[in-house]
Amino acid sequence: MQRSLVDEVRSAIRNIPDFPVRGIQFKDITTVLARGPLFQRIIDHYVARYREAGVERIVAIESRGFVLGAALAYAMGIGLALVRKPGKLPYQTLRAAYDLEYGSDAVEIHQDAVLPGERVVLVDDLLATGGTAAAAVRLIRQLEGRVHEVAFLIELGELEGRMKLAGEEVYSLVTF
Amino acid sequence: MQRSLVDEVRSAIRNIPDFPVRGIQFKDITTVLARGPLFQRIIDHYVARYREAGVERIVAIESRGFVLGAALAYAMGIGLALVRKPGKLPYQTLRAAYDLEYGSDAVEIHQDAVLPGERVVLVDDLLATGGTAAAAVRLIRQLEGRVHEVAFLIELGELEGRMKLAGEEVYSLVTF
DSSP: HHHHHHHHHHSSSEEETTSSSTTTEEEEOHHHHHHHHEEEEEHHHHHHHTTTTOOOOEEEEETTTHHHHHHHHHHHHHEEEEEOOOOOOOOOEEEEEOOOSSSSEEEEEEETOOOTTOOEEEEEEEEEEOHHHHHHHHHHHHHOOOEEEEEEEEEGGGGGGGHHEEEEEEEEEEEE | OHHHHHHHHHSSSEETOOOSSSEEEEEEEEHHHOHHHHHHHHHHHHHHHHHHTTHHHEETTTTHHHHHHHHHHHHHHEEEEEOTTTOOOOSOOEEEEEEEESSEEEEEEEETSSSOOOOEEEEEESSOOOHHHHHHHHHHHHHTOOOEEEEEEEEEGOOHHHTTTTSSEEEEEHHH
C-alpha cells in the first residue's frame, strides 16, 4: 500500500524538460492533483503520519505548498498558517531572507500565525535546495513554534536540500 | 447552522486598513484559516452544496484560491486544476488577459487541465472586480469545460464583480 502509493505518485508526476530554464527537468505535480482519488490517498497518508503526533498547526509555503497544506489542515481539523513572498501578507509580519544562486529572496509569516509552544508541520511541494524551507523554519522558531517535521511531496536528492534543514525531521513521499 | 456559519466567518475575517494601498480595507482570511474547525465547516458547506451536482473538477485561482480549492477537491475526491499567473505553469498553457485599473494582467491554465464536457466549479477566495475570475472562466470555456458555478469565500458587493461574471452562477459565502 505504502509502496504502491509512492510508485503511483512517482509515475503520475510529469517531467518537463528545460523549465523554467534550460537544463532543468521540472517536476510537474498538476498531473498528480488532477487525479482526485490519488490526491486523497496522498493527503490521507500524511494524516496517518501525523494523527498521533499532537500536531496543532500546518504551516504551508506559497504557493503549491498551499495545495498540500490546506488539504492536510482540513483533513486533520487543525489551523493553517501561510508563509508567503514579501508584501503579500497584510498584517504585521516577520521576514527571513535566504540566498539564491544569484542574489537572495525572502519569505514572511504573520506574527500571530503560530502560537508559542505549538507543534507544527511545515509543508511544501518540493525540496530542492532547501533555502525557502529553512527560512520558513526560522520564522516558526522566531514565533516559538516547535517544528515536528518538514514535509514535502517530492525531494530532489542530489540538491542536498536536507543539509540546509540539518537538525529537523524531514519527510518526502517521493525522492528523485 | 447556515446562518451561524456565515456570521462566524464574517467575524473571523480581519480588516486591515490601507492594504495594499491607502484607502483599501483588506479582508484578511488568515484569521479564518487559523481556526481548523471553522475551516472544516466552510469546506463542508461547499461540499454539501456541490455533492449532488455532478461536479467533476475544481479549478482554483492562484494563490489563496488554492487553499479553498485544494481542501474542497480533497473533500470531494475529485481532481484539482490550477489557474496561475503567466510563466508559472510548466506545461503547454492557454492564456487569458484582463484589464486592471491601470494596465492589464493575465492568467494561464494547462491545456490538459480540464477535459471537454467536464463540469467544473471555479474557486477563489475573493470576488472584487471579477476580472481574474472572468478570465479563468474564459480559459475553462476554451477547454470546453462547463462551469457549474463560480464560488468565493468573500464578495465585495460594491465592486460589482458579478457583472463581469454575467451569465455564470456565482456563489459567495460572505458578502460585504
